[in-house]
Amino acid sequence: MASNPLESKSQAWSALFSEPMSELVQRYTASVGFDQRLWQADIAGSLAHAEMLAAQKIISTDDHASIVRGMAQIKADIETGRFEWKLELEDVHLNIEARLTQLVGDAGKRLHTGRSRNDQVATDVRLWLRGEIDNLAPLLVAMQQALVAVADKNTDTILPGYTHMQVAQPVSFAHHLLAYVEMFARDAERLADVRKRVNVLPLGAAALAGTSYPLDRERVAKTLGFEGVCQNSLDAVSDRDFAIEFSSFAAITMMHISRLSEEIVLWMSQNFGFIDLADRYCTGSSIMPQKRNPDVAELARGKSGRVIGHLMALLTLMKGQPLTYNKDNQEDKEPLFDTVDTVRDTLRIMAEMVAGIIVKPEAMERAALKGYATATDLADYLVKKGLPFRDAHESVAHAVKHAIAQGLDLSALPLATLQNFNANITDDVFEVLSLRGSLNARNVLGGTAPAQVRAQIEKLKARLAG
Numbered sequence: 001m002a003s004n005p006l007e008s009k010s011q012a013w014s015a016l017f018s019e020p021m022s023e024l025v026q027r028y029t030a031s032v033g034f035d036q037r038l039w040q041a042d043i044a045g046s047l048a049h050a051e052m053l054a055a056q057k058i059i060s061t062d063d064h065a066s067i068v069r070g071m072a073q074i075k076a077d078i079e080t081g082r083f084e085w086k087l088e089l090e091d092v093h094l095n096i097e098a099r100l101t102q103l104v105g106d107a108g109k110r111l112h113t114g115r116s117r118n119d120q121v122a123t124d125v126r127l128w129l130r131g132e133i134d135n136l137a138p139l140l141v142a143m144q145q146a147l148v149a150v151a152d153k154n155t156d157t158i159l160p161g162y163t164h165m166q167v168a169q170p171v172s173f174a175h176h177l178l179a180y181v182e183m184f185a186r187d188a189e190r191l192a193d194v195r196k197r198v199n200v201l202p203l204g205a206a207a208l209a210g211t212s213y214p215l216d217r218e219r220v221a222k223t224l225g226f227e228g229v230c231q232n233s234l235d236a237v238s239d240r241d242f243a244i245e246f247s248s249f250a251a252i253t254m255m256h257i258s259r260l261s262e263e264i265v266l267w268m269s270q271n272f273g274f275i276d277l278a279d280r281y282c283t284g285s286s287i288m289p290q291k292r293n294p295d296v297a298e299l300a301r302g303k304s305g306r307v308i309g310h311l312m313a314l315l316t317l318m319k320g321q322p323l324t325y326n327k328d329n330q331e332d333k334e335p336l337f338d339t340v341d342t343v344r345d346t347l348r349i350m351a352e353m354v355a356g357i358i359v360k361p362e363a364m365e366r367a368a369l370k371g372y373a374t375a376t377d378l379a380d381y382l383v384k385k386g387l388p389f390r391d392a393h394e395s396v397a398h399a400v401k402h403a404i405a406q407g408l409d410l411s412a413l414p415l416a417t418l419q420n421f422n423a424n425i426t427d428d429v430f431e432v433l434s435l436r437g438s439l440n441a442r443n444v445l446g447g448t449a450p451a452q453v454r455a456q457i458e459k460l461k462a463r464l465a466g
C-alpha cells in the first residue's frame with residue numbers, strides 16, 4: 001500500500017512541520033465532531049469533482065473508477081456506523097479523503113487536484129443546506145394547512161380582537177389564525193428566495209484564486225444541481241451570506257412561532273380559557289396537582305431565542321473577516337446546524353399541536369362582550385346617519401361612559417337612553433351593536449366578515465394544495 005500523507009494530521013500538511021500538533025490544539029481546531037453531518041454532501045461534491053477531472057483528462061478514467069469504488073465503500077461504512085472518524089484528521093473532508101486513499105491508493109491522492117478545502121467546505125455546506133431547505137419547505141406548508149383547517153371550523157367563532165392588549169373589536173377566531181397563515185406564507189417565500197442564493201457552486205475557486213487546471217465548473221454545477229457558479233473565486237471561498245440569509249429566514253419564522261406560542265399560552269390560561277390543548281402537549285407540575293402547563297408552546301417561544309442568537313453569532317462571525325477564507329468560518333456550522341434542527345422540530349410539533357387545538361367559543365364570546373368592542377360600530381352607524389365621524393366618536397364616548405357607570409354593555413342600554421346621546425339612533429341599532437353584526441359589517445377585502453374569511457380560506461386551500 002502506498003504511503004498515505006493523511007494518515008495523521010501532523011503529517012497532513014507537509015514536511016514543513018517538524019513537530020506534531022499539541023493535543024489541546026488538535027481538539028480546539030477539530031470540527032469532525034460536528035461537521036461529519038456533511039458527509040453525504042462531501043462525497044457527492046467529491047464524486048462530481050472527480051467525474052469532471054476525468055472528463056477533462058486531468059485524472060485517468062481508471063483513477064476515477066477507483067474513486068467511485070472507494071467512495072461507495074466509505075458511504076456504506078458511514079451508513080452502517082463502521083466508519084472510524086478520527087479527531088486527528090480534523091474534519092469531515094480530511095477524514096473521508098484519508099480513508100479513500102487508504103482504500104484505493106494513489107487515485108485517492110489525486111482527488112484533491114484543482115481543489116482546496118476552502119471551496120470544498122463552502123460547496124458542502126451549500127449542498128447540505130439546500131437539502132435541508134427542501135425538507136423545511138413542506139413543513140411550512142403543513143403549518144399553514146393546520147391553521148387553515150382550524151380556521152375553516154371557526155369562521156363564526158367570535159373572539160375579542162386586541163390592540164394594546166385591550167379589547168378592541170370583535171374578530172373571528174378564523175380571521176385571527178389566518179393572520180399567522182400570512183406570516184408563514186411570507187416565511188415560505190423568503191425560504192424559496194434564500195434557496196436561489198444558496199444554490200450556487202463555489203468549487204473551482206480552489207484555495208482563493210482559482211486554479212491552473214482546466215476545470216469545467218459548469219459541468220460540476222450541473223452534476224450537483226447548482227443553478228449557477230460563483231463568479232469570483234475570492235468571494236466563493238469567503239462568502240457566508242447564504243448561511244446568514246437562511247438564519248434570517250429562520251429567526252423571522254421562529255419569531256412568528258413565538259408570537260403564536262405566546263397567544264396559545266395566554267388563551268389556555270384560566271384568565272382567558274379560550275382554548276385547551278390535548279394532554280399529550282401538556283405537562284404537569286411535580287408540586288401542584290391541578291396544573292396542566294403548555295410547555296410545548298413555552299419552549300417554542302424560548303427556542304426562538306437561540307435561533308435569533310445564532311443569526312447574531314453568524315453576523316458577528318463574519319463582520320471582522322478580511323478576504324478570503326479564515327478559520328473563523330469553521331464556526332458557522334454549529335449555529336447553522338442547530339438553527340436547522342430547531343426550526344424543523346419546532347415547525348413539526350407546532351403544526352401538530354395547532355391542528356389539535358380545542359376551541360371554547362363561549363369563553364371567547366363572553367370575553368368579546370366585555371370591552372365595549374362594538375363602540376366603533378355605533379360610531380360608524382351614526383356616520384351613516386349623516387354625522388361627521390369625529391362628532392359620532394364623541395357621542396359614542398359619552399354613551400360608553402354611561403354604560404360603564406351602569407355596568408352594562410352598549411347593546412343592553414334601552415333605546416331611549418341611547419337616543420339621549422344622539423337623536424338619530426333608531427331600533428336598528430341593536431343589530432349593529434351585536435358582535436355578529438359587527439363581524440358581518442367588516443365585509444371588505446381582508447376584513448373579518450365570515451364571507452370574506454371563507455373566501456380567503458378557499459383561496460388558501462387551493463394554494464396550499466398546489
Ligand code: ARG
Nearest residue numbers: 031091117118121327329330
Ligand atoms: N473544517 C474547515 C471549515 O469548516 C474546512 C476548511 C479548512 N480550510 C483551511 N484552509 N483550513 O471551515
